[in-house]
Amino acid sequence: MLSLRLRKTIVLALVGGVIFLANLVLITAWLVQSGVISWAQTFREEFLTGTAITILAALMILLVSPGRSEAMGSNCPVCDRSQRGGRYCKHCGSTRA
Numbered sequence: 155m156l157s158l159r160l161r162k163t164i165v166l167a168l169v170g171g172v173i174f175l176a177n178l179v180l181i182t183a184w185l186v187q188s189g190v191i192s193w194a195q196t197f198r199e200e201f202l203t204g205t206a207i208t209i210l211a212a213l214m215i216l217l218v219s220p221g222r223s224e225a226m227g228s229n230c231p232v233c234d235r236s237q238r239g240g241r242y243c244k245h246c247g248s249t250r251a
């Protein structure tokens with residue numbers, strides 16, 4: 155059997171959920187009315203083409219790679235073998251970077 159407090163909580167949660175959903179619709183309608191969504195769609199069509207996304211991805215890789223290559227493509231200082239995936243060396247077990 156559900157206790158009275160639990161039932162009250164469920165009712166409050168349901169009411170809160172309905173209010174939240176109603177406000178969600180209102181917020182979406184407000185965004186459409188204020189032109190934010192049409193602006194975002196125009197922005198996506200104008201700037202986020204396939205070429206632009208490719209260039210952005212390439213830039214991200216280029217920007218991220220210097221720090222990563224240092225950690226991933228370095229040689230072990232103990233046995234001087236290629237060391238991948240952090241400080242641990244699988245050849246000699248060294249944890250020095």
Ligand SMILES: [Zn+2]
Binds near residue numbers: 232244
């Ligand atoms: Zn090593």
